[in-house]
Amino acid sequence: MTGHLVVVHPTAEVLAEATAARLLTRILDVQSVRSPVHVVATGGTVGIRTLAAVAANPVRDAVDWSQVHVWWGDERFLPPGHADRNETQARDALLDALDLLPAENVHAMPAAVGDLDPEGAANLYASELAEHATDGAPVPEFDVTLLGMGPDAHVASLFPGHEALRATGASTVGVHGSPKPPAERVSLTFEAIQASREVWVVAAGAEKAGAVAAALGGAPRDEAPAAGATGTSRTLWLLDAAASSEL
Numbered sequence: 001m002t003g004h005l006v007v008v009h010p011t012a013e014v015l016a017e018a019t020a021a022r023l024l025t026r027i028l029d030v031q032s033v034r035s036p037v038h039v040v041a042t043g044g045t046v047g048i049r050t051l052a053a054v055a056a057n058p059v060r061d062a063v064d065w066s067q068v069h070v071w072w073g074d075e076r077f078l079p080p081g082h083a084d085r086n087e088t089q090a091r092d093a094l095l096d097a098l099d100l101l102p103a104e105n106v107h108a109m110p111a112a113v114g115d116l117d118p119e120g121a122a123n124l125y126a127s128e129l130a131e132h133a134t135d136g137a138p139v140p141e142f143d144v145t146l147l148g149m150g151p152d153a154h155v156a157s158l159f160p161g162h163e164a165l166r167a168t169g170a171s172t173v174g175v176h177g178s179p180k181p182p183a184e185r186v187s188l189t190f191e192a193i194q195a196s197r198e199v200w201v202v203a204a205g206a207e208k209a210g211a212v213a214a215a216l217g218g219a220p221r222d223e224a225p226a227a228g229a230t231g232t233s234r235t236l237w238l239l240d241a242a243a244s245s246e247l
């Protein structure tokens with residue numbers, strides 16, 4: 001597919017290590033020309049494994065973490081600190097180890113507290129995104145957006161055939177009835193994702209091979225949401241051999 005670079009690594013372990021190294025290099029490259037750097041983190045198996053690999057990579061000490069903002073592509077709408085929250089897993093894998101990353105630069109999506117519902121959480125997050133954007137844009141121009149992908153080709157919490165896929169005029173959306181637990185989630189919309197300079201879809205495992213082939217083979221994004229995950233300057237598909245086996 002035009003404009004997409006597909007990189008295949010032999011195993012999920014190498015994929016996570018290589019993506020971590022690539023992410024650190026991307027942050028350093030951006031910091032050589034501008035600050036702050038806006039990074040969108042993902043949940044999911046290979047996404048969290050990648051963050052753990054960043055934590056273990058000595059190059060992390062070359063980054064000026066005081067000038068990095070961390071956002072999320074989606075969140076499972078659960079109570080604060082819940083083990084299944086993408087935020088909790090990212091903090092455990094990496095963020096808590098970054099002493100120089102200011103707490104106010106970690107922009108977790110709101111957790112399920114009190115009367116807050118996914119729509120309310122989405123609205124709060126949209127306001128936070130807008131506060132850090134420039135020129136009246138709804139979101140910062142993300143330097144890199146990492147997206148894991150499910151076997152159904154979902155990215156963030158945008159699931160095939162789901163109404164959240166069709167959200168327009170908003171940067172975030174509350175999600176109900178997710179086919180993957182938990183049912184309630186908060187997600188960036190396609191509009192927000194597509195405002196990223198670079199989008200990296202990261203996937204490992206044979207169970208993802210059909211979804212990879214569909215998304216890269218021209219399936220509509222309503223059927224294969226990952227097909228709509230594109231960046232303004234670059235879109236990377238970072239795969240292990242098993243996930244690429246149907247290409």
Ligand SMILES: O=C1O[C@H](COP(=O)(O)O)[C@@H](O)[C@H](O)[C@H]1O
Nearest residue numbers: 042043044045046148149150156
């Ligand atoms: O629930 C989610 O799933 C996807 C993919 O997860 P994986 O374990 O199949 O890699 C993830 O990208 C998303 O952020 C997360 O909320």
